[in-house]
Amino acid sequence: MDRPDKPQILNRLNRVEGQVRGIARMVEEDRYCIDVLTQLQAVKAALGRVESELLKGHMAHCIESAIVAGDAGEQRKKAAELIQLLERAR
């Protein structure tokens, strides 16, 4: 399945990886806790943007295929998955 958004998502994940390494360096250097905590919140926000990209792709590819295929079982599975994500996101 070719995903046009793959390079962008990989790029974001790569940056997140770098941010986490940067936070480790801050801890290594005994940087002020609040500055480290602020960076951790920034990483979580960046992960949220990756989630948004993935959800858009999921809608356009996986959900769309289940709808077009008229596969009721698959559609139920996909709806249940989204609801489970919602429960965990709270």
Added chain:
Amino acid sequence: MDRPDKPQILNRLNRVEGQVRGIARMVEEDRYCIDVLTQLQAVKAALGRVESELLKGHMAHCIESAIVAGDAGEQRKKAAELIQLLERAR
């Protein structure tokens, strides 16, 4: 549309309403801020449980009808609605 879970949801909402009134009384009586803030977090958790009930019902009724009817347009709308809820839940 008859919803078997309606009495339970109405009961939860009624209790939330009472909790909010109780918090107003705490503020009226100059109760300690942290105690009021703790009650506010409890109300938000209670609202989360109402959301869970509604999502279960939504899955069982609205989403199921769109699947059974084989209505692709309606299925897309429902999927998009769930994803929008997810975005706002973050």
Added chain:
Amino acid sequence: MDRPDKPQILNRLNRVEGQVRGIARMVEEDRYCIDVLTQLQAVKAALGRVESELLKGHMAHCIESAIVAGDAGEQRKKAAELIQLLERAR
């Protein structure tokens, strides 16, 4: 302890109470689940604004008094309370 922000907080809580009653009416009238869920998210956001007001007041009154009084024990208690709120807010 006279709190200048009390009327505003009570006003917000009063509106939240009305919103919750409105949501109960929506459920009563079998309104579309997603519309009800959207209103629930709006109530949670409104409760968040009440929390912000309370925290501002807590900082200006309770925390400030503990600082001015130079009461180390009370200061520790207040710091621990804020950290506990943070843990629960996640």
Added chain:
Amino acid sequence: MDRPDKPQILNRLNRVEGQVRGIARMVEEDRYCIDVLTQLQAVKAALGRVESELLKGHMAHCIESAIVAGDAGEQRKKAAELIQLLERAR
């Protein structure tokens, strides 16, 4: 400032970094979106645990020093920082 919890925090961050790399591999291999999203939620939970460790250390070191030093200005700054974290955590 010697932090007894530093090795543990660095260890957690190292694992998070590995998790993020693992997620990138999943995207690379076109793994199912929901599985990737589930892993992203796990990473955010792991970052939450790092935050908890840091807050404990912040309380034990930075806040405690400001209290012991009786430095009112520093105490105010620290309280304001915690409240700002709370606002962003919502």
